[in-house]
Amino acid sequence: MYKLVAPITDASKSYGIAVSTIRDKGRRKLFDTASPIVDSQCKQFDKLAANLSFHRARGSSFDVAGLASNDMSLLYDPQFSKRKGTENLRDSIRNAAPNSLCPYCGEGTVAQIDHYLPKESYAGISVHPANLVPACADCNHAKQSYAPDSSKPAVLHPYFDTAFGIKWLSATVEEGEIGRPVVKYNIDSDLLNLQLRSRLIAHMDVFKLWSRFSIWAGQSLDNFGSYLKHEHGQAMDILEARDHLERTALQQSGGRINSWEGAAHTAMRESDWYLSTYLGLT
Numbered sequence: 158m159y160k161l162v163a164p165i166t167d168a169s170k171s172y173g174i175a176v177s178t179i180r181d182k183g184r185r186k187l188f189d190t191a192s193p194i195v196d197s198q199c200k201q202f203d204k205l206a207a208n209l210s211f212h213r214a215r216g217s218s219f220d221v222a223g224l225a226s227n228d229m230s231l232l233y234d235p236q237f238s239k240r241k242g243t244e245n246l247r248d249s250i251r252n253a254a255p256n257s258l259c260p261y262c263g264e265g266t267v268a269q270i271d272h273y274l275p276k277e278s279y280a281g282i283s284v285h286p287a288n289l290v291p292a293c294a295d296c297n298h299a300k301q302s303y304a305p306d307s308s309k310p311a312v313l314h315p316y317f318d319t320a321f322g323i324k325w326l327s328a329t330v331e332e333g334e335i336g337r338p339v340v341k342y343n344i345d346s347d348l349l350n351l352q353l354r355s356r357l358i359a360h361m362d363v364f365k366l367w368s369r370f371s372i373w374a375g376q377s378l379d380n381f382g383s384y385l386k387h388e389h390g391q392a393m394d395i396l397e398a399r400d401h402l403e404r405t406a407l408q409q410s411g412g413r414i415n416s417w418e419g420a421a422h423t424a425m426r427e428s429d430w431y432l433s434t435y436l437g438l439t
């Protein structure tokens with residue numbers, strides 16, 4: 158999970174480019190007529206983003222200039238998502254993610270563009286760049302049409318949230334079935350901002366990150382076990398193992414303080430059961 162730089166193209170420019178790819182002149186005119194309402198809905202989204210209050214968003218069906226929600230969905234797909242004229246815009250959104258890493262999970266490869274607020278209920282912002290986030294297929298699929306409201310906290314928005322700069326993800330190594338270690342993820346209990354805490358839990362829930370991180374961390378456990386067995390032999394004592402895991406926690410996190418991999422290596426380093434009992438280090 159990490160922060161992205163927001164797209165520089167503003168909402169009205171993006172809308173204009175998408176509309177310009179519509180071939181039928183009469184239909185294009187309808188979208189031009191709806192433009193001020195679209196602009197105002199995009200500005201409302203920008204306000205929510207500035208205050209990080211996406212839970213106050215109120216979705217509704219679109220009904221302007223004879224255009225309904227489904228027409229605005231069609232403006233996204235096929236106009237925005239497939240036409241040559243919007244290719245640069247799409248690329249700028251996808252390429253904002255360094256190394257094509259999905260900002261929602263920090264591990265998957267960017268394959269799609271996610272509507273942060275779903276276009277089904279927020280049709281007026283279907284081509285607003287600030288509502289379009291590059292995502293991996295698993296995150297996009299897990300999120301589906303999740304829409305925050307007063308009882309459903311918003312997931313983190315990679316362009317606007319500041320929680321990416323606070324360390325809140327941690328992990329522990331526990332004894333799982335048949336005595337094998339398993340990494341379990343937590344949100345640091347000393348995080349006192351309860352509203353933020355509920356959003357972080359929602360982020361982990363919606364993207365199924367508790368289990369996805371735990372599965373990926375199984376590879377970290379295997380890799381370290383294999384490193385001890387094949388590359389370093391049993392010569393490593395427990396202090397050296399802890400030093401090694403401290404270094405790999407830093408290396409593997411790639412500078413992201415809420416990296417699942419960094420948290421896994423730290424948990425491995427801190428677990429007496431894992432190092433002494435399971436691996437037999439002394």
Ligand SMILES: [Zn+2]
Binds near residue numbers: 293296
């Ligand atoms: Zn992802």
